[in-house]
Amino acid sequence: MPKKIIVTGAAGFLGSHLVRELVKEKNNFVIGVDNLSTGLLSNLEEAFNNNNFSFIHADVSQKEIIGHREFKGVEEIYHLASPASPKFYQAFPLETIAVNTLGTWNMLELAKRNRAKVLYTSTSEVYGDPELNPQTEQYRGNVNTWGPRACYDESKRLGEVLCYEYYRLYQIPVKVARIFNTYSAGLRNDDGRVISNFVVQAIQSKDITVYGDGSQTRSFCYVDDTIKALLLMMEKEEANGQIINIGNPQEYKIIDLAYLIKKLAVSDSRIIFKELPENDPKIRRPAIDKAKRILGWYPVIDLEKGLRETIRVYKEKMGISKNGELRVEN
Numbered sequence: 001m002p003k004k005i006i007v008t009g010a011a012g013f014l015g016s017h018l019v020r021e022l023v024k025e026k027n028n029f030v031i032g033v034d035n036l037s038t039g040l041l042s043n044l045e046e047a048f049n050n051n052n053f054s055f056i057h058a059d060v061s062q063k064e065i066i067g068h069r070e071f072k073g074v075e076e077i078y079h080l081a082s083p084a085s086p087k088f089y090q091a092f093p094l095e096t097i098a099v100n101t102l103g104t105w106n107m108l109e110l111a112k113r114n115r116a117k118v119l120y121t122s123t124s125e126v127y128g129d130p131e132l133n134p135q136t137e138q139y140r141g142n143v144n145t146w147g148p149r150a151c152y153d154e155s156k157r158l159g160e161v162l163c164y165e166y167y168r169l170y171q172i173p174v175k176v177a178r179i180f181n182t183y184s185a186g187l188r189n190d191d192g193r194v195i196s197n198f199v200v201q202a203i204q205s206k207d208i209t210v211y212g213d214g215s216q217t218r219s220f221c222y223v224d225d226t227i228k229a230l231l232l233m234m235e236k237e238e239a240n241g242q243i244i245n246i247g248n249p250q251e252y253k254i255i256d257l258a259y260l261i262k263k264l265a266v267s268d269s270r271i272i273f274k275e276l277p278e279n280d281p282k283i284r285r286p287a288i289d290k291a292k293r294i295l296g297w298y299p300v301i302d303l304e305k306g307l308r309e310t311i312r313v314y315k316e317k318m319g320i321s322k323n324g325e326l327r328v329e330n
C-alpha cells in the first residue's frame, strides 16, 4: 500500500517545493490541498504529471474537510496552509487567523482519527520583535496583539498551542517547525517579501525600496535547505512533540542585502528608503543547535549562491518582449 500524505498549502511557495520532493518517492501518494488564495496552480504543473499526486481545491478552515473521503488512511500531514507574506496576511487577516487556528485544529483532528503524524509550519514571527539574538526555541517572544502583524503572529502562536494539546492529550506525533525567512525564485513576483521585492526591482531597473534605514537584520534560508529540514522532521521520531527552528543563522542587514542583490543582478537601480512599517522586527536570527542535534540538519547553501540562482531563474521568468517591455508572470 502506498503511503498517503497530505500537504495543505500545496500550491504555495513551500508547499509546491515540498510536493515536488514527495512525489519523487513512488511509494508515496500525495494529496495537495489548497484554496488558491495566495497559491498558484501553475506551481504544481510538474506534480500533475505524476500518477501519485492528486489535488483538492478546498479551504482547510472548514470543519467538513476532516471527513473528506480521500483522506481516510492518511499517514502524514504537512500543514502549510496560511498566507505568509505580510502583504497577503494583512489583506486577509481573518482568513489568516482561521487557517492557523481552525485549520490547524481540523488537521490535528484528522490526524487523531487516522493516527497520522503532523508537521505544522509555524514561523520566526512568533518571536515578534525579539529582545534576544539569536532566538532559541525557549525564548518566549515579544509579540504585540494590537497591530497589523498580530493576525499572523498570534494565530501561529495559537496554532502551536493546539499542536501542544493534541500531543499532550492524545499523543499525536506532532512536530512544529518555526521557519525563518526562506526564499528562491519560487516566490511570486508580487509576493512582497524582501528578496522577491529586491530581485524583481533590480532586474527591472526600478528603485530598490528599503524600509527604514536598512539597519534591521534578517536571516535567509534557501528553499532546498528548508525543505530538507521539513522532510527530516517528519521522518525523525525524536522530533515528535518538539518545536524546532529552521533557518540559516547567517544574519544580514537589509541594506547590505540590497547592495548584494544590486551587484549580483548587475543592476543600475537606485536604492531608496521608505518609512519602516509598524512593528517591523529589528533583528532576526535562528539558533539552530536543536535542529543540528535532533535532525542532524544545518543549511548548506549560502546567501550569495542562493541569490545567484534566484536571480537567474527570476530573469528567465521575466523575459523582455519584442517591444522592449518586460513580460511579468507569476
Ligand SMILES: NC(=O)c1ccc[n+]([C@@H]2O[C@H](COP(=O)([O-])OP(=O)(O)OC[C@H]3O[C@@H](n4cnc5c(N)ncnc54)[C@H](O)[C@@H]3O)[C@@H](O)[C@H]2O)c1
Pocket: 008, 009, 010, 011, 012, 013, 014, 015, 033, 034, 035, 036, 037, 038, 039, 040, 058, 059, 060, 061, 079, 080, 081, 082, 083, 084, 085, 099, 103, 121, 122, 123, 124, 178, 179, 180, 181, 182, 183
Ligand atoms: N516562506 C517562508 O519564509 C516562511 C517563513 C515562516 C513560516 N512559513 C510558513 O510556511 C507555510 C507556507 O508558506 P509559503 O511561503 O509557502 O506561503 P504561500 O502564501 O506561498 O503559500 C501558502 C499556501 O496556503 C494556501 N492557503 C491559504 N489559506 C488556505 C486555506 N484556508 N485552505 C487551504 N489553503 C490555504 C494558499 O493558497 C497558498 O497556496 C505557511 O504556513 C507560512 O506561515 C513560511
